[in-house]
Structure formats: structure tokens, C-alpha cells
Amino acid sequence: MAALPPYATIGDRIWHYTFLGICALIFLFLIFPILVIIPLSFNAIPYFSFTHKMLTLDPAGYSLRWYHDFFTNPNWQGAVKNSFIIAFFSTIISTFLATLAALGLSRSEFPYKTTIMGILISPMIVPLIIAAAGMFFFYSRINLQGTYTGVILAHAALATPFVLITVTATLVGFDKSLTQSAASLGASPARVFFEITVPLITPGVVSGALFAFVTSFDEVVVILFVGSYKQRTIPWQMFSGIREQISPTILAVATILIFISILLLTSVELLRRRNERLRGISST
Amino acid sequence: MTTPNITQEVLTTADGVPLKTSLNHALRRRKIRSLLLVAPLFFFILLTFLIPITDMLLRSVDNKIVPTLLHRTIPLLAGWDETGQDLPDEPVFHAMVEDIKEGAAAKTILRLGRRLNFERAGMSSLFRKTSRRVKRLGQVDSYREAMLKIDRQWGDIKTWRLIKRESGTMTLSHFLSAVDRQRNDDGTIGLKPKYKRIYIKLFGRTMALSLLITALTVLLGYPIAYLLATLPTKTGNLLIILVLLPFWTSLLVRTSAWIALLQKEGVINDLLVALGIIADNHRLTMIHNQIGTVVAMTHILLPFMVLPLYSVMKTIPPSYVRAARSLGATRFTAFIQIYLPNSVPGIGAGGILVFILAIGYYITPELVGGTSGTFISNMIAYHIQGSLNWGLGAALGTLLLLLVLALYILYDKLVGIDNMKLG
Numbered sequence: 001m002a003a004l005p006p007y008a009t010i011g012d013r014i015w016h017y018t019f020l021g022i023c024a025l026i027f028l029f030l031i032f033p034i035l036v037i038i039p040l041s042f043n044a045i046p047y048f049s050f051t052h053k054m055l056t057l058d059p060a061g062y063s064l065r066w067y068h069d070f071f072t073n074p075n076w077q078g079a080v081k082n083s084f085i086i087a088f089f090s091t092i093i094s095t096f097l098a099t100l101a102a103l104g105l106s107r108s109e110f111p112y113k114t115t116i117m118g119i120l121i122s123p124m125i126v127p128l129i130i131a132a133a134g135m136f137f138f139y140s141r142i143n144l145q146g147t148y149t150g151v152i153l154a155h156a157a158l159a160t161p162f163v164l165i166t167v168t169a170t171l172v173g174f175d176k177s178l179t180q181s182a183a184s185l186g187a188s189p190a191r192v193f194f195e196i197t198v199p200l201i202t203p204g205v206v207s208g209a210l211f212a213f214v215t216s217f218d219e220v221v222v223i224l225f226v227g228s229y230k231q232r233t234i235p236w237q238m239f240s241g242i243r244e245q246i247s248p249t250i251l252a253v254a255t256i257l258i259f260i261s262i263l264l265l266t267s268v269e270l271l272r273r274r275n276e277r278l279r280g281i282s283s284t
Numbered sequence: 285m286t287t288p289n290i291t292q293e294v295l296t297t298a299d300g301v302p303l304k305t306s307l308n309h310a311l312r313r314r315k316i317r318s319l320l321l322v323a324p325l326f327f328f329i330l331l332t333f334l335i336p337i338t339d340m341l342l343r344s345v346d347n348k349i350v351p352t353l354l355h356r357t358i359p360l361l362a363g364w365d366e367t368g369q370d371l372p373d374e375p376v377f378h379a380m381v382e383d384i385k386e387g388a389a390a391k392t393i394l395r396l397g398r399r400l401n402f403e404r405a406g407m408s409s410l411f412r413k414t415s416r417r418v419k420r421l422g423q424v425d426s427y428r429e430a431m432l433k434i435d436r437q438w439g440d441i442k443t444w445r446l447i448k449r450e451s452g453t454m455t456l457s458h459f460l461s462a463v464d465r466q467r468n469d470d471g472t473i474g475l476k477p478k479y480k481r482i483y484i485k486l487f488g489r490t491m492a493l494s495l496l497i498t499a500l501t502v503l504l505g506y507p508i509a510y511l512l513a514t515l516p517t518k519t520g521n522l523l524i525i526l527v528l529l530p531f532w533t534s535l536l537v538r539t540s541a542w543i544a545l546l547q548k549e550g551v552i553n554d555l556l557v558a559l560g561i562i563a564d565n566h567r568l569t570m571i572h573n574q575i576g577t578v579v580a581m582t583h584i585l586l587p588f589m590v591l592p593l594y595s596v597m598k599t600i601p602p603s604y605v606r607a608a609r610s611l612g613a614t615r616f617t618a619f620i621q622i623y624l625p626n627s628v629p630g631i632g633a634g635g636i637l638v639f640i641l642a643i644g645y646y647i648t649p650e651l652v653g654g655t656s657g658t659f660i661s662n663m664i665a666y667h668i669q670g671s672l673n674w675g676l677g678a679a680l681g682t683l684l685l686l687l688v689l690a691l692y693i694l695y696d697k698l699v700g701i702d703n704m705k706l707g
Contacts, residue, residue: 015615023511026504027526030586033541034533036551040544048544049554097325104321109314118696120325123333125692127644129661130337130681133668137343137678138336157332160325218534221646225668238536242651246543254537261532265525 034258041066041251048248066252076253079237086148086223086233087216090155095209097156098163099201105164106171117164124161128221131158136225146228154226155216162215163208170204170275203275207268214264341685344678347455350447353396354383358451366445377427377438381418388415402673403457403467404446410437442469458679483663483680490659493578494642498589500582501638502631505589509630512590513597524594531587539648542580546570546652572654580652585641589634592699596630629699636695640688660684 004016044063045051053061070076101120104110123131135154136145144150178200182192220235227236234253241250295303351358356379364372387393397411417434424430431438449467450457460466460473464481468474475481508527512520530538545551553567562568570576600623608618646661653662660680667677 012615019507019511023508026508027523029504029583030530031526033538033545033583034530036545037537037541040551047549048547049549049551093328097328101322101325104318107314107318109311110318110322111315116322116326119334120322120329123329125640125688126337127646127661127684127688129644129646129664130340130685130688131333132646133664133677133681134336134338134340135333136668137674138339141339153332157329160329164325214532218536220536225665235534235536238540239647239651242536242540242543246540250540251544254534254540257534257537261534262529265528265532269528 037251037254037258041248041255043248043251046248048246048251066248069247069249070252070256073249075232075237076234076249079232079234082231083217083233083235086151086155086231087213089152090159090216091209091212093152093156094159094212095163095205098160098208098212099167099205101160102164102167102171103197106168106174120164121161123158128158128219132222132225135222139226145226146230148231151223151227151231154222155219156212158219158222159212159215162211163205166208166211167201167204170201174200203271207271207275210264210268210271214261337685340678341682343674344458344682345454345456346675347399347450347457348453349396349399350450351453353387353392354380354447354451356380356383357447361444361448361451364444364448366441366448369441371428371439371441372444374426374428376444377431381421381427381431384411384415384418388419398672399675400446400450402461402676403450404442406437407443407446410435410443414438445469445471455675458675459682461676462679462683483660486658486660486663487683490643490661493574493581493657493659494639497578497581497585497642498635498639500578501586501589502635504582505586505593505634506627506631509590509593509597510627512594513600514602527587527590527594530583531591535584535647538584539580539651542576542583542652543571546576546579571652572657574653574657576652576654577649577657577659580648581642581645584648585638588638588641592634592637593627593630596633597627600626633695633699636691636698640691640695643691644684644688 004013008016039054040048040050042062042064043051043054044061044065051061055061105113105117110116131154135150139145139150139154144153179192179196182196183189187195217233218235219233220239223231223233223236224239227233232240234257238250238253241247297303297306357376360376360379361372364376384393387396393411393415394408397408400411401408414431414434421430437443449471457467461476462483464476464484465473466476512524512527515523543550547553548567548569548571550571552570553562556562557564557567570579604622604626605618608622609615613621643659644661645659646665649657649659650662650665653659661684664677664680664684667673667680
């Protein structure tokens, strides 16, 4: 919203500041619940609200006990390990398959593009509970329910649409004359691919991989059905923690996750800008 | 005028193949190559995702358990007239005894009892009791008498009508249950008794709450999308982080944040008590009910509304509104007549997206919805993990899937899948 012009009337001014006030409140609604978790996770007592001691900034009101619990409790440590293992493998599978598919789909001669694309991104559209139910029935039948393989395959399937969309978006602005000129200068198709295509699509692939990682890392519905305690991930552990007895350890975990998301958000944003720079699209 | 006589010479490549054929070959090779690139992902999605979903859809009508476990009884029952008042003949009872013996030995008969119990209460215990007793049953003159002695329900014609009705390899009864209908004893379809009608209400509640959540996200998302789209780029990019951060934050983090805020001993209640607005013993119940679901889901889904709205608003030239204003329109008229109609595609895109996401939500209603704020997804999960009525769970899932697909087609018509953007 542009600054107020000098000739603005009083009414204009009032409306302008009211509007800004409303927007500030909405932004507060968006961000406050996330920020409020951070101080609460340092609570000295198992309580979900600010204690008197916390409000008076008494150091005794604060403690690291929930972080200590998180880092020593085998339930949580197992969950952290599982989260990374499952996210790592499902990211590799989904990034590899979806990048190949994006390269194929972006070719102009590809037949039935819309239909195939619709099928390939269906895991993003189908409600998770339905995907979870279907996978639960089917994976139990082929003995994949409650195994790492089952969970990794399920997460990879859920993540592929995100990679596919991200890489396809990179390829849309792809300048075909670059590969054509490389080929006309005598480069073999393999050389064109590795020396021209790969460097250009890498930022897209990396941000697609980040999306895939986050999809698996945050996923909680499918893992509840396809996984078991052995494959528990951080969200699995959080879910059962909230359902059974909510301890501030969950808030400590949440705080750590918030910082991880800030990190991821920054990397994706940097990649996006780099990608736009590489392709010569000026940042808006 | 005479046309110059051009010899119709076919252009060929260096090795003498006609150019056209050679080009076609090349094109076909390229087509195959591009298909080969997509094939691995296609088969991966097919195996890990589409086949499981199809499997679930089929499960909603699957009834193989009845004709398989009662493989002696069912063919004989075909000759029995269920519209009459007579019980089946002696051979049917004999066949049933043999089937139950076999099922008891294979420990499968209880599953059959559970399956039929979904149609009529008491069937589970009937089969359990009978299977225990027929093992001791020696040579008898009349199997009919023997079974009637085990349990009088075998003498009830309704038991046999039910078995005959559910004797096919497929059944519609799960779908009937999913829309609060049932087969009456005479085979007609009617409403379930009032206290058992829960699913239509639940579908209605899911839709109504999703609609409310969608409306709230429009209401809250519109002003900030407008602000972001009209601010200078630098400030806009900075403020959009406030939208993207919640978007990137784990769903469970946001849900637990709302639990911390809304619960009885939570931050908001504490604040209200401290300010003297409410008394300490009159703390508000804002969680484990519909308020909890609506507030938390509005917060969680708001970025999905703001981002499409923002990208549409970015494309509305500011000169439009300025032109209207210079022609004498008031601020309000210029907004209603010019800006709002131009931003409608954004509202449509964001609205359908939020609605689609909302009706399939499971985690947040499960954790903050209590009993009054749960959605159809929670019922599906309950039938799969709790009641083990997988057929009904699958039928409810099928209905939900159809609903989502219909909305998705609408989204595709309005926005196009290709325009879907992330982050």
C-alpha cells in the first residue's frame, strides 16, 4: 500500500491507519501462536502457560529441563533418528524419479501430458487420510506395514508431486537454444545433459528435494497408519504425546522445529532467487 | 500460364531414406525416450499409491468373506424362498454346521460373525457361541433341532434372510451405512433408526465447518494479501515471511501452539483472567470443541489463501483503481467495481484449495476437535483402527474421495493444475 499522498483527507488518513491496524492484527494472528511456543518451552514447571515467575523474568521460572528431556529420552532420540533416515531415503527416491519425469514431461512431443500430469500429482490431491487408509490395507497385505521400506515408499510417493512441480517450473523457463547450440557444436546428448541441462536445473532440483524432505519430515497421517512404534518419527511421537499426556517437551521439540523451518525457508528462498538470476529473470 | 514442370523428387537423407520417414522415426524415438523418462515415476506412483487406493475403493463393496466361509450353505440357500415364512430345510442347516465347524477350526468364523454383526447386532455372539458348541456336536438326527437348541436365533427367519441377502461376493451395505441407510427385513432400503444416523450429519458438519474456515481465511487473507501486493517490493518481501513461516512450520507445531493458547489453563484464558474480563472459575472452553477446530484450522490454512490471492493481486495494475478514482469514484466504489472483480480468480483459487484441504483434514480436528469438532476423516480413522469395520471405513473414504475429486475438477476448470504454485 503506497504511502499517503499529501492531499489525503482526514477520512483517508483514518481509513489508512485502520487498515494498517487490521493487517497488523492478522499478522499477529499468523505469527503469535508460533512465537509464543518459544518462551513457553523454557518453563520450569510442567505447565502450558506463563507462570508468575516467568512474567517477572525471574531466572528460577525458566529452565532447560524439557530440552534435557528431549535430548536424553530414548523415545525422542529414536524419533529423531527415524525422521532423518526416512526423510533422507524418501527424498532420494522421490527427487530422482520426479526429476526424470519432469525432464520427460517438459519435452514438447510428450503425448497425453495433462492426463499423465494429473495422475502423477494425485498424491498431493487425495486427502491424506484416504491415502493412509489405502496404504494401510494394501501394505498390510504385502507385509510392508510397520516396516521402514513401507514408510519410505509411502513418503516418497507423497513427496513426488512437490518435486515434479518444482522441477517442471524450472524447466518452463528453460532456454532450449542453449542445449541446441551445444548439440550443434558437436556435444553428445549425454554431454549436453551433464554440462548444460544439469547446472541449469540444479537449483530447481535442490528446492524440490527440500520440499520432499519437509513433506516426509512433517508427515504425520500416513506414518500413523503405515508405520508402527519402531518407525516412529518426530511428528508421530508428538502426535501420541499430545494425545496421551501433553508435556512441555513437545513445546521444546516444537521450538527446535521452528528453527529448522526458518532454516529451510531461508534456503528455499535463496535458491529461488539464485534460480531466477541464473535464468535471467529479474527478481520482482 | 503454364506451371513450371517440377519433377516430384522425394527428398532423402544421406543414406537414401526418405526425409519424411527419417523425421518420423526421429520423432518417434524422441517420444519413446520422453515416455521412458516418465515411466519409472508412473509405475512407482501406480504401485505405491494408486493401487492401494483402488484396493481401498474395492474393499468398500467387498463381501467375499461370506460366500467363501459359507461355501456349503450359500449355494443351498439359493433354493430357499426368503419371502416365505418357512425356515430353510434340513440340508441347509447341515451345511451351516459343516461350514461353521470348518471356520472354527481355521479360526476364521469370528471374522464372519463380526462382518455380519455390522448388519445386525447379535450375529457376532451367535457365531461365536455356535462355533464353540458345534465342535462337540456328534451325529445327530436333525441338525435343525440341534442348532435351534444351541441358539434360538437360528430359528429366527431374519437371521437366514440376512445371510441370504449378504451372500454375494459384493455388497452395497457399507455404502448404505455410510449414508445412514439400511436394508429392512423385507429387503427394502430405509433410514436407520434415529440414534444411529450419524454419517450424513458428520458429512454436513465437515462441509459446514470447512466452508466456515474457508470464509474466515478469505476474510483474514484478503486484507493482508492486498497489503503485500501493494507495498513496495522490499517491504512486501519482508512481510511475506510472516506468511511463509507458518506455512513452513510443522502442522503439529502449530496445532500444539493452539492447544497451549486455547486450553483452560492456557495463555488466552490466563490473560483474560489477569485482565479481569472473566472470573477464574469461569474460564472459557475454547478447545476440544468446534471453536478449537475452526480457530486452529483457519490459522493453519490461511497461508494457502494468502499466497494465491497475493499472486493474483500482484497482476492487477494499480492504474485501474487510480483511473476509477480520477473519474470520480469514491474509494469504496473503486474497490467494489474495479479491484474486487479483478481479484476474484484469486479468491476462487485460494477458496477451493482451502476447502479441499479442509474437508480431508484429520490431525488438527483429532487433537483439538473433541467430539463436536471432528470431521469425516476422524470417523474413517476410527473405523480402520478402532471399530475395525474396514468396509464402512472404506465406503466413507470413497465418498470423501469422490467429493474431493469433484472439487478438484472444478479447481482445474477455474485455475488449471499447471498454475499450481508452491511457496
